[in-house]
Amino acid sequence: MMFYLLQFQFFRDLIRQSVRWQIRWKWRGHSVNAITVSDRRIAVKNGDIGLRIYTPDGSGPFPVMVFYHGGGWIGCDLHTHDPTCRELCARSQHIVVSVDYRLAPEFLFPCAPNDCFEALDWVRTHGAELNADIKRLVVCGDSAGGNLAAVVAIKARTQFPGLIKGQVLIYPVTDHYSANTASFVEFANDKGLSAKGVKWLWETYLGKDTVPKGHRYQNDLATPLTCSDLKGLPPALVITAERDVLRDEGIAYAQKLADNGVAAKQTTYPGAEHGFLSSNGLSLECITALNEIAEWLRTHNY
Template structure:
């Protein structure tokens, strides 16, 4: 369908503002730009019962900052389900602060805890640091959930864009390590391929904010060599086996160079016997999850995510 009218207007506003692209900014300025400007177009942060700044284990002994959102007073006799959330940003940008509004929305709307993890970013921390930090955070949560009245048997792993990649990769690593699967993998326009050869990548790689040039720049920040592109911890579509994984709810945007990544991954999961539901949101671009302050379509995505979360945890 045609580009959503509000989406087109936002793109025009961004074009008139002539904001430089991330490659011109460099990683540090790009992070500052996102942390400052993303909340301006996102939904208004909702009130939740409590927000706690905690720390979780990362890869190779690292300590990661994390933010725990609680929808209600913890009841120790009845632990609550929890979404383990990894933000997007091409493994290079994004933070706990830039995704605060999204996490509050999901916490309040789904009535479950959200644990947002500040995994380490490139180029300071190259591949596979983000993937291994995400897996370490899941292991930490399995072990420490009860310390926060959270239910280790009702964990959802989710994220958008690079965070969706990390979520899928974490499920693969957990299976291979013999660890329990989460009850759901919540993948919002995840990157799953390593080489940008899909039809969507070529069709929507110019003019819709997440351009081929920006994607290439993200990958340059994160990857050590071309060989990393073939590693399933970067491109989960290339894993040898996609069976015995948590069911997946996958959302894609119509005007997104990563749209086919989501489609291909859903097909791969379903073919392997892992249930995967694919939902396309028409008329919008990559990143629209965070545009709820100026667009209507993100609210539909939020509702879809929360419905999938509640169904998977039976709350």
């Protein structure tokens, strides 16, 4: 029913607002000190998008993380992932630039990855203004945002060689309808993210008639697991949830990175479900994952 209602603008806005308040409720009473937060808008092709910038206390310049939120490319925003970004900023002592890319179905693929890449370029050219050390820049995202972080890293490899020094991919989408994986079958009817939901999200993101029925879509800006060459990409931390339809494609992407000579660390969180880092408040697995990300960034050889 929710997927049907999302076809209509009024219900899309209502459901998006509901998700925002549900996540806020999960994080209620929690606050992060010793950071400053500011919003701004930047121009992108055929429009503009918002950024939310989180800066640790101190003199800097600080390393910088460009963050892309999840939500199946159709939902979530700066507000839903605000608590996560605050935690990442405080724990890692990185400036975090959260990107409010435009959503489907109003803006179909490749609008989202293009917006995300333009945001990366903006950060690249405004490092001094942000008090950021652009020589220590990483990208990060969860779910659909993990997909966008991965494809931005692939695109930046040729357009901005050496710019991105690391990628943190949190239960990322890496392939189109990974229906042959064990996790896609085992958790097909999961209440949080089902196989049917994944298929519908892909159709909504790409456009319903873009992919012929029964065919799998392949594009370096959409399905990084099918990219023929991953050599020269930045080191990666890939986090997956055990009880998640996307688990195996995340693991497969980490392995493919390693097979292409990329330093890749992969961690699967036992018993965790899709979305555990951003939508469940400070659960034990959320705290553990946040600390793992912060530690990986601290020990990362920039």
